[in-house]
Amino acid sequence: MTATDSLTTWLRVRRETDWGHAPALRRELPARDGFRAWCAGPVHRRDAIRAERLLSAYDLARADAARRAPLDFALLARWQGEVLGEARALFRTGDAYAKNGSERYGLTARTRADFAACLREATDPEMPLAARAARVYLDVAFFHPFTDGNARAALLCLVHVLAREDIVLPEVGPLQTTRYADDPAGAADLATLIGVLNRRRH
Numbered sequence: 733m734t735a736t737d738s739l740t741t742w743l744r745v746r747r748e749t750d751w752g753h754a755p756a757l758r759r760e761l762p763a764r765d766g767f768r769a770w771c772a773g774p775v776h777r778r779d780a781i782r783a784e785r786l787l788s789a790y791d792l793a794r795a796d797a798a799r800r801a802p803l804d805f806a807l808l809a810r811w812q813g814e815v816l817g818e819a820r821a822l823f824r825t826g827d828a829y830a831k832n833g834s835e836r837y838g839l840t841a842r843t844r845a846d847f848a849a850c851l852r853e854a855t856d857p858e859m860p861l862a863a864r865a866a867r868v869y870l871d872v873a874f875f876h877p878f879t880d881g882n883a884r885a886a887l888l889c890l891v892h893v894l895a896r897e898d899i900v901l902p903e904v905g906p907l908q909t910t911r912y913a914d915d916p917a918g919a920a921d922l923a924t925l926i927g928v929l930n931r932r933r934h
Contacts, residue, residue, distance in 0.1 A: 738835040738913040742874035743846070746867065749919045754863035755927030757894075762902035762933055767891050770904045781817075786884060789814035793888045797895035803851045803868070805844070805877065811888050815881045828876040835913055837876040847875045854893050862930070865893045866923035874913045883908075890926075901929045 767790055776783035789811040796807055805823065812821035823844060828837040853859070854868040872886035887904065894901065906925060911918060 736836065737838040739837040739843070739874055739876075742870065742913040745914060745916045745919060746850075746870070749867075749916045751859060751863035751867065751920070751923065753920070754860035754866070754923035755930075757861050757897070757899055757927060757930045759898050761898075761900060764902055766901045766903040766905075766929070767887075769902075774905070785815055785817055789884075789888055790891065793892040794895050797892050800896065803854050803889070803892065805848060805851065808851070808872070808877070808885060808889065812878055812881060812885050815884050815888075816878075821878055821881075823877050824879055828879075830876065830882075831910070831912075835874075837874060843875070847871070847877060850875070851889075854889070855896065860923070861894070861897055861899070862923040862926040865890045865926055866919065868893055869907070869922065870911060870919055873911055894926075899930065901926070902932050903929050 768787065771783045771787050771790070775786060792811050792814060801807055809821045809823075813819060815821075824839065827839050829835065830837070850871040851868065854864050854871075856864065859867075869886045869890040872882060872889050876882050878885060887907065890907070891901070891904070906929060907922075911922070
């Protein structure tokens, strides 16, 4: 397994990425909710219970967006409890690994505080919305706060941030690709992809 701390790498990439050129998003509602369609389609075909739990978490995330709840770990942990079918989803207690051990996300005395600070920035009105949604997705992916279900948590955060601004993507399937902590071009491209999906109509 790698000795490199991919979380440290991500925090550097996060600072260096040019988020300001993310596309503007349209607030016209699409004909379908891409997250619900994804759950009803490929997720349900894989595991009906997984799809049901994910939809329950999505309903919570949308409701929290509607009431303008601050995005913090407690909110995310509540959604994750639904995702995993657990009473409580706790922050990991050691280093985490992904991609067959090629990425390691370290845990230090500052990790939780750094994660909290990143989550707060997800609602910063000075940053383009597509960039905020992309960045929070990657924050969750690379902080890897939970022992399981981090990809689902990342997607829930992305759609929550968009829902706060009354935006629903008609597709989320194209977002489900492998992301790497040391890829600034890929980080910026995720914001661009959100813009592309926002303009699709189904």
